[in-house]
Amino acid sequence: MTEPHELTASEVARLIASGEATAEECVDSVIERIHAVERRVHAYITLDEEGARQKAKQIDQRIKERKPVGRLAGTVVAIKDNMCTQGTRTTCSSHMLESFIPPYDATAVERIKRADGVVIGKTNMDEFAMGTSTETSHFGPTYNPWDLTRVPGGSSGGSAAAVVCGETNLALGSDTGGSVRCPASFCSTVGLKPTYGLVSRYGLIAYANSLEQIGPLTKTVEDCATLLTVIAGHDERDCTTANLDVKDYTNHLKKPISKVRVGVVKELFGEGTHEGVAKTVMRGVDTLGELTSGYEEVSLPSLEYSLPAYYLIAMSEASSNLARYDGLRYGYRTPDESLEWGDTYSKTRMEGFGAEVRRRVILGSFALSAGYYDRYYLKALQVRTLVRRDFERAFSGFDVLVGPTMPLPPFKVGEKIKDPLELYMCDVDTVPVNLAGLPAISVPCGFFEGLPIGMQIIGRPFAEELILGVANAFEKSHRLEARSPPLR
């Protein structure tokens, strides 16, 4: 018999709505699954089993009394640990915030709770979302459920791993330079980075705020559309959110896509792309071609320069954003009482931040410092303009752009972590989208020697309906060897 933890969120919702199962039974099934696999996967930093059970009981009670329930009623949701959850510790996978308990909910979390989603816990990630493998976490790495010797991708690795092995029905991640799409690709889940400004960042602990968005990690495109519908929309507390009409992103999933023009981005198959990835993704592109009006290659030359531009901007913004960690109002503070102000601050940050965070903040400070601003930061912003223009040009001839999400299959834990630059290079296919503020989704596309490969579908600003529709048609037509890992 299929257990509720194996189901998609929409299947769980149907079970509960039809009375075939209670919310409590569905939540218990997920909790049992967590007990069975979590020691090996390490997807979570903090779990709230009791809170989840209580919430499920309240939902069942309301159903029994025929009172209305929210759209996510009884489905389990995991939250990346860089989104504030009222009363539940939020660590950003950092020693700096190890005991931080937010006094409020992030807007996305608040909306999930309002829709009766059952928040089960906080997922592991790279420290302050700085990483591609979930190995920079202060609490140790998450392991890829398809091969426990490999990384799940990052930085939202815990969220993707939890989704694919049934430790939750749905999850939220955040994507600054690929942090939703990369783990989606490595773990064979669906992962969406929405258009900049579609989802409120209020309560998302900032890394590089001109680049990042919160996005869903789910088993199916339908679940992705449902979760996006819940979290999207204008928020007074984040003035960069767009003031658009509220949409139900599940309404247009089945819209015909036969006239959609697909561009295959040459640069996303550039030097360094693993042969297995290129072949697997091209098979996916063939499927897309059959579903649409065919595909053509398109070149966006500036994409080759987007990786250095991305890192310069992200590190510069990080150096400013992370200045708030002074050990005074919240967060870790060095116990050394003998030091004066400046030294307390420096020691607190030396001890509280991990190596990768220190590296990025120091390099960001350097890139913004007197004499270097024009040489690094300003140039990166100019490249950003070229990347935007290239996308605009490409979208005049195509409706969606596709390519691999990651240039390589999931690698071994420990394989790349010692060489920061080698790890940065893994983000080459995901960062252009963040520079241009576009929406992009990664969908499972196949396997290379048993390792998951994702395909990325990029759209125009606020074209989430279209890319979800294309992704949904693809998911329904493209044969996959497996949907979930053989983890007992």
Next chain:
Amino acid sequence: MAESHDKKTRRITIREVEHAAVLAKIGLAEDEKVQLTEQLDRILDYFHTIDQLNLNGVPPTHHVIELVNVLRDDSPQRTLPRKKALSNASKVEENFFKAPRIV
């Protein structure tokens, strides 16, 4: 390796790393400085690939959405109660955050 490294232009020196760390207010251990300088030098060297582009006259993009001052009505809102605001601080005295000594 070290030899060939010396031949090319250094993108950053130990003194510049020390200065950036001061700006960033992050303490550095002595043994960490050499390794960090080498890492940052390699990373910056790679970043210089953007020098291949002609960026003359290209305006910078600071932000993908054009926004000018989003304002709300200046009406009183609820603020965080004092107890809650202090609850995450590592050192508190009476109703205050306790700062390190300044002089």
